[in-house]
Amino acid sequence: MQSGMINRVAVTPANVTDADGAKHVMPRSGAACADKGYVGAIPEMLRRGIHPMVIKRNNMKDKNADLDRWLTKLRAPYEGTFSKQNKRVRYKGVAKNQGAEFMYAIAFNFRRLLVLNPA
Numbered sequence: 001m002q003s004g005m006i007n008r009v010a011v012t013p014a015n016v017t018d019a020d021g022a023k024h025v026m027p028r029s030g031a032a033c034a035d036k037g038y039v040g041a042i043p044e045m046l047r048r049g050i051h052p053m054v055i056k057r058n059n060m061k062d063k064n065a066d067l068d069r070w071l072t073k074l075r076a077p078y079e080g081t082f083s084k085q086n087k088r089v090r091y092k093g094v095a096k097n098q099g100a101e102f103m104y105a106i107a108f109n110f111r112r113l114l115v116l117n118p119a
Helices: 018-023 036-048 065-083 096-115
Strands: 031-034 052-055
Touching: 018 036, 031 036, 031 065, 036 052, 052 065
Parallel strands: 031 052
Antiparallel strands: none
16 A cells, blocks of 8 residues: 555445455455455455454444544545546456456556656
8 A cells, every 4th residue: 555556456346335246356465454345354354364444424423534644644544545437338348348447457556656666
């Protein structure tokens, strides 16, 4: 997360929720910083030994507004990575779109590498 580079890419069909698709991109250790769409993935994160840094929904009993505000500020610089990406797919089929997203991630990481290491 410190470098802002994309480490994992996964494409799922539209009928799969973000929480169900999170298992494909979760880190092996450490923490997972995510938005409200990944609240359902918290039990899986805990099972894998990952610290869930997930913003809670407003109707949740254990919601902590101060913690959520801090997490939002922490995530803000990295949200730009995905905000500039087109939200529509170009191809039909998960495999073709997975390849396209993988190539996008490689191109993004090369551009990011030039910013991190200009020499």
